[in-house]
Amino acid sequence: MASSWTVRPRPGAAAPATGWYPVARSAQVGTTPLPVGAGGRAWVVLRLRPGAEVTALPPRCPHRLVPLVHATVVDGRLQCPYHGWQFTAEGRCAEIPSLGPAGTPPPRADLTGPWAVEERDGWVWLAPERTSTVRPPRSGGAVPTPEPVPALPTPAGPVLGNLDPSLEHAWHPVALAEELHEGGYVQVRLLGRNWTVHRRGGVLDADPPAWGVVERHGLVWIAPAEPRDAPLTVPEATDPRAVRAWLPTTRSGAPAGPLTDLLLDAAHVPVVHPGTAGAHEPVTEVTPQAGGSTSVVSTGPGRRTTAVHRAPFRLRLRTDELDTGAARTTLFLLQPEDDDSTRVFSCLFLTPPPGTTLTADEVAAEVAAASAVLAGDLELAAGLESTGLPLLPRDELHVPADAPGVALRRTLADFAAGPLRRSA
Ligand code: FES
Ligand SMILES: [Fe+2]
Incomplete structure (x- = not known):
């Protein structure tokens, strides 16, 4: 195993000198992020290649605050499981897939790591801030005692959880x-x-x-x-060509706000559901409306997805195949049961190309495929460790593909703040 004796100061790191903290035995740290605590703060430590020096990074992705303990190592970088942002050993964000091949991640996407991380005598030591001692202490035969892993940091601003009092009015x-x-x-x-x-x-x-x-x-x-919420209209419900099919009702431990954000989000599709849709093109138009918004996303040549959100947690996602005239609409209607429980009702409306009909087997196959995609989303949601949807924009980092999610946050911030205008 390689042993790192190099202190890697973080540019601009400031006092105070808080010293070195033993966080894990060297042998415990591999290419899977390990949650640790140092100086009362949570971190993840890992090796970006087998046997490489230890890297320490903060515990959440700056984008949608996903715990990086669920991230994976890809080509020597740490990749977030939600939208595939990749981080180097220094915390620099080197890849944001939704920006496209020519896109450059903004500096704000970088993670701020500790001042230094180092291995000594079979232990990994972490100095969160600049310290006057450039190397960790020798153990002298004593076994260091790592501190318990602290709770993950939470957003500074308000979040909309499942028990928010405003939800009484919906x-x-x-x-x-x-x-x-x-x-x-x-x-x-x-x-x-x-x-x-x-x-x-x-x-x-x-x-x-x-x-x-x-x-x-x-x-x-x-x-x-x-x-005081605005109605969600479902034109497919009265379309004689549309076949309706319910997915099995399911449940998530994630709050309804982050879950709605996940179900509305198109940028995670190539990462979380590879092969389920054509190449995602980050072309998005968002129209704010009373009590919600409508987003139009091009999801490939000849395919367009229109997403309608109505506060608090109702979505209608319609994908039109422009060449054939076929359409597929999914309703997601969420029930905030408890702060850690959300029930998910989901219904498909399948519209075949004009002049054709769907067989029962085709409908069953669509339900099975949609259920598998939803299961993938709920698996991701299970790891979010979120108490609600952040409503303060600077608590997360938004890129152009997040325009529908930004509109969702504005709608729910307005909803939580007070009466909404009723829609016509
Ligand atoms: S890439 Fe980490 S939450 Fe989006
Ligand atoms: Fe998804």
């Missing part, structure tokens, strides 16, 4: 309509509370009482207090 899906038979009831979880929804004499009501209970888009919805 319609939320809570059950498939077909689950609730005449004379029956379902028990559901919404915004940290239990609710029982009855259907009696064709009328829906909730216990505890809610401002409203309705059936819409094949789901039962509750508005705990007077809603």
Whole structure:
């Protein structure tokens, strides 16, 4: 194993001298990021090639704050699992795929590593800040005691979590309509509370009482207090050519805000779902609307995806095949159950080319493919370690392909701040 005795000062690193911290045995550190703590802060340490010197980096990606403990080493760089940004041993962001081959990552995308990291006597030592001792101490036979790994840093500004009080003022899906038979009831979880929804004499009501209970888009919805969200229209629901098929209802431990962001995001598709869509072209138009936005993304020649978001957590994603006239629409309708639980209702509308029909096998294959993609998204979401969607722009780093996500954040920041205009 190579042993590094070279102190690599971080340019511009400042006092105070806080000293060296033992963080792990050298033998523990390989090419998989290892979470450690030094000076009360979390870091990841790893080797960017087998046997190479140890690299220490901060624990979250600056883009969407994904924990870098889930990153992988690719060609001697650390690659974030969400959008494939790559970082060098010095923390420099060397690759942002959505910028295209000619794109240059902005300096703000760089990670700020510790002042120095070094191996000595079989241990990895980390100096978070410039220290007067240029090398870590000798252990002298004593076994160093690494500090416990601290919690990951959280955004400085507000985040929209699943129990945000503003969410009382919105319609939320809570059950498939077909689950609730005449004379029956379902028990559901919404915004940290239990609710029982009855259907009696064709009328829906909730216990505890809610401002409203309705059936819409094949789901039962509750508005705990007077809603101020704008409706999501679904033209496909009345298109006689569109075939509707539900995906199995599923659940995530991630809050609904980051999950909505993930489901809206097109830039992660080539990284997380390789082979599921044509080459992504970062051509995006975003139109802000009352209570939401519409984004149009070119996802390859002859293919266009239109994404409609309505606060808080409703998406309609329609991909048109311009050459054949076929279309595929996915609804994602999220139920914020608890701060660490979100239920995901998802429905497909499949529109075949004019003059053709879909077989049951073709519909089943589409459902299976969409379910596999959703499973990939939920697996990624499980590692986000997020308490909600950051609403302060400078808490994350936005690049042009993030325009739909920036609009989502603005919409939800407005929603959390106060009354929204009702749409016409
Ligand atoms: S590349 Fe890390 S979160 Fe986007
Ligand atoms: Fe995805």
